[in-house]
Amino acid sequence: VQRLSGGFCSVCGERIASPYAFSDLPGGEQPRCGICRRIEPVFARAAAYGSYDGALRELIHLLKYNRIRPAANVLGRMLAEVIESLQPGFGDASLIVVPVPLHARRVKQRGFNHSELLASAACKVLRSPHLHVIPAVLERSKDTVSQTGLTRHQRQENMRGAFTVAAPSDIRDREVLLVDDVFTTGTTAAECARVLRRAGASKVWVATVARTLKAENQFARVGSGKTEELSLAARA
Numbered sequence: 001v002q003r004l005s006g007g008f009c010s011v012c013g014e015r016i017a018s019p020y021a022f023s024d025l026p027g028g029e030q031p032r033c034g035i036c037r038r039i040e041p042v043f044a045r046a047a048a049y050g051s052y053d054g055a056l057r058e059l060i061h062l063l064k065y066n067r068i069r070p071a072a073n074v075l076g077r078m079l080a081e082v083i084e085s086l087q088p089g090f091g092d093a094s095l096i097v098v099p100v101p102l103h104a105r106r107v108k109q110r111g112f113n114h115s116e117l118l119a120s121a122a123c124k125v126l127r128s129p130h131l132h133v134i135p136a137v138l139e140r141s142k143d144t145v146s147q148t149g150l151t152r153h154q155r156q157e158n159m160r161g162a163f164t165v166a167a168p169s170d171i172r173d174r175e176v177l178l179v180d181d182v183f184t185t186g187t188t189a190a191e192c193a194r195v196l197r198r199a200g201a202s203k204v205w206v207a208t209v210a211r212t213l214k215a216e217n218q219f220a221r222v223g224s225g226k227t228e229e230l231s232l233a234a235r236a
């Protein structure tokens with residue numbers, strides 16, 4: 001499993017293929033993808049360990065669908081690295097770690113919430129006294145249908161009202177680190193962050209093991225120059 005490398009949006013973590021995104025930035029400004037330049041995301045920053053394909057996708061499926069719990073330890077180590085990479089931005093001394101919840105029916109089916117296992121495994125690796133996993137902060141009130149194949153807009157509709165904050169006193173005026181297995185379009189993370197912020201969280205960070213990269217960005221590499229970008233455009 002390879003860690004993502006290259007140039008990424010400093011907010012949502014999407015790969016940025018254009019080398020121009022990194023030039024001519026005014027002092028200290030971080031590069032942003034087209035979407036994050038247009039709409040200010042509700043979370044402070046989202047980061048992932050690797051691309052959601054190949055061996056990493058298989059590992060996540062082993063955990064979620066084959067219910068091989070030890071896979072959570074391997075994935076948790078990757079997640080720990082992601083949390084460490086976000087750490088310089090943390091404004092609070094201690095953070096509340098909140099796994100994205102599953103609907104009670106799914107937890108019953110699977111026997112566990114995989115995001116909760118991942119959060120615990122990562123925090124065990126980090127051994128930080130400043131990270132407090134509180135799984136009961138968020139509740140999934142709506143059992144959403146699978147997001148696969150839905151457009152961004154349909155995903156937003158599907159997610160509306162899916163989460164509620166069960167313990168607002170735990171997060172009021174606190175920074176929250178949201179943990180999930182995969183960041184796809186960011187709809188789930190954005191909806192969780194929205195309700196957390198509305199319930200009083202001062203900031204929401206997002207750490208996932210994997211993320212899907214937009215197809216057109218998958219083969220382009222930042223910094224490889226104009227020629228490659230043009231040849232990619234010509235092939236498209």
Ligand SMILES: [Zn+2]
Nearest residue numbers: 009012033036
């Ligand atoms: Zn972005």
